[in-house]
Amino acid sequence: xxxxxxxxxxxxxxxxxxxxxxxxxxxxxxxxxxxxxxxxxxxxxxxxxxxxxxxxxxxxxxxxxxxxxxxxxxxxxxxxxxxxxxxxxxxxxxxxxxxxxxxxxxxxxxxxxxxxxxxxxxxxxxxxxxxxxxxxxxxxxxxxxxxxxxxxxxxxxxxxxxxxxxxxxxxxxxxxxxxxxxxxxxxxxxxxxxxxxxxxxxxxxxxxxxxxxxxxxxxxxxxxxxxxxxxxxxxxxxxxxxxxxxxxxxxxxxxxxxxxxxxxxxxxxxxxxxxxxxxx
Amino acid sequence: xxxxxxxxxxxxxxxxxxxxxxxxxxxxxxxxxxxxxxxxxxxxxxxxxxxxxxxxxxxxxxxxxxxxxxxxxxxxxxxxxxxxxxxxxxxxxxxxxxxxxxxxxxxxxxxxxxxxxxxxxxxxxxxxxxxxxxxxxxxxxxxxxxxxxxxxxxxxxxxxxxxxxxxxxxxxxxxxxxxxxxxxxxxxxxxxxxxxxxxxxxxxxxxxxxxxxxxxxxxxxxxxxxxxxxxxxxxxxxxxxxxxxxxxxxxxxxxxxxxxxxxxxxxxxxxxxxxxxxxxxxxxxxxxxxx
Numbered sequence: 001x002x003x004x005x006x007x008x009x010x011x012x013x014x015x016x017x018x019x020x021x022x023x024x025x026x027x028x029x030x031x032x033x034x035x036x037x038x039x040x041x042x043x044x045x046x047x048x049x050x051x052x053x054x055x056x057x058x059x060x061x062x063x064x065x066x067x068x069x070x071x072x073x074x075x076x077x078x079x080x081x082x083x084x085x086x087x088x089x090x091x092x093x094x095x096x097x098x099x100x101x102x103x104x105x106x107x108x109x110x111x112x113x114x115x116x117x118x119x120x121x122x123x124x125x126x127x128x129x130x131x132x133x134x135x136x137x138x139x140x141x142x143x144x145x146x147x148x149x150x151x152x153x154x155x156x157x158x159x160x161x162x163x164x165x166x167x168x169x170x171x172x173x174x175x176x177x178x179x180x181x182x183x184x185x186x187x188x189x190x191x192x193x194x195x196x197x198x199x200x201x202x203x204x205x206x207x208x209x210x211x212x213x214x215x216x217x218x219x220x221x222x223x224x225x226x227x228x229x230x231x232x233x234x235x236x237x238x239x240x241x242x243x244x245x246x247x248x249x250x251x252x253x254x255x256x257x258x259x260x261x262x263x264x265x266x267x268x269x270x271x272x273x274x275x276x277x278x279x280x
Numbered sequence: 281x282x283x284x285x286x287x288x289x290x291x292x293x294x295x296x297x298x299x300x301x302x303x304x305x306x307x308x309x310x311x312x313x314x315x316x317x318x319x320x321x322x323x324x325x326x327x328x329x330x331x332x333x334x335x336x337x338x339x340x341x342x343x344x345x346x347x348x349x350x351x352x353x354x355x356x357x358x359x360x361x362x363x364x365x366x367x368x369x370x371x372x373x374x375x376x377x378x379x380x381x382x383x384x385x386x387x388x389x390x391x392x393x394x395x396x397x398x399x400x401x402x403x404x405x406x407x408x409x410x411x412x413x414x415x416x417x418x419x420x421x422x423x424x425x426x427x428x429x430x431x432x433x434x435x436x437x438x439x440x441x442x443x444x445x446x447x448x449x450x451x452x453x454x455x456x457x458x459x460x461x462x463x464x465x466x467x468x469x470x471x472x473x474x475x476x477x478x479x480x481x482x483x484x485x486x487x488x489x490x491x492x493x494x495x496x497x498x499x500x501x502x503x504x505x506x507x508x509x510x511x512x513x514x515x516x517x518x519x520x521x522x523x524x525x526x527x528x529x530x531x532x533x534x535x536x537x538x539x540x541x542x543x544x545x546x547x548x549x550x551x552x553x554x555x556x557x558x559x560x561x562x563x564x565x566x567x568x569x570x571x
Contacts, residue, residue: 023396045419093300
């Protein structure tokens, strides 16, 4: 019996190790290729770099007069600004929906629920027309403002804040605090885990976005890095082949910082997955 | 019982509206209004300037008669079904394994590793998979000493796309299933074991029924995400837009935007929305039936 259990344990671990390997392997390929000259990638894309070189990174940073660094910070700026604004307005609305009774509450809530199913992709065409008419194309605001009304985040805040006992708020009101003070001093700190999880989700979805900025932005200096990465090409190369060396270096600079942040804030990341999916 | 925040003063009556104001203003301007506008526009022919002509259902009819639309819809469903099966089976099994007694002690090692692909940006992952499935540079072709033109031959093109989607998504659903499994108490599983149930039986008869709400929820979110597929096939199979034989449905929208046929692009958006809503309702029915 004990022997059988040991065999079981080995089998289960083997399966998990193989799966973990498959999950990590592409990341290894990316990093190792980013340190290889193109000829070495063609010879073997799997092998460890024979003579590791920073040349790809140097060329990447000089590419199109430093556009990669610029667009990297564009992405960072757009994703962070959107996340902060989303959290502020969604938490405020969540507070109102969870702790107040007001006229029209149920109607508004019903409208939100019904329209939640509408995909973002449906809105791209009208948004493109509207923004081109009001001159918003090729700006930062067009990448930020349309995303801050996040219905999902609002629902999650509402749900989280409903679990804050009314007595806690009541005590503060008796002490003479106003609504905004109660919100800022009591509700926000208590709902901190929701802020963390929803912040991560919003940041990642903005960081990953590709379709929307591709349609709204065609000024190079305002593009997010995700739109620029696939277009990397070396002017002098006569062949149509892609500069895989350059691309892998580019992928590394967007992926590696994320992985580092992930390993530092692992619990926060993993709890952001389950928020809203497994309810109490 | 929920106690109302009492308020005699006007300030109190006004307070909730002040709190929801910024949210609703941006919601109306950037969500409700564009949605309504796109519904109206889907019945017009409009080039983005000049006069819009009312054409009734013409945009929809043209799309329905357009073989490329059906083909891209088919492609999207193929990507969805295959990746769905792989992701759900794999993530559920992995969650059961990691939850199981001999392994659960080590779950903090496996969890972040399996979740790692989800942290990698979609665009960057697609480019990395170009290297993995590439022709000469291809890891797979080099590894097995073969030369399958995964990215050049439309017969093979769906394989790398499905692999990429499955690779990125398994970790996400694995974490969801795992957190669902931890709500099943050890006592229940122990009791079943003492009664002589085999591990497979306890998965089938105990774990799966208890996980049903989670299956429903994950299936619905998966379909909605999968039908909106755009980045993966387009970047993996080309530098711009994938060839029409393998293009996903969203390409119908983008290509109509690019050629200035905004009415048709809106109509395509509403076709997608209708499909998403229908499938979601269907799934809710399907999963509810056995309760």
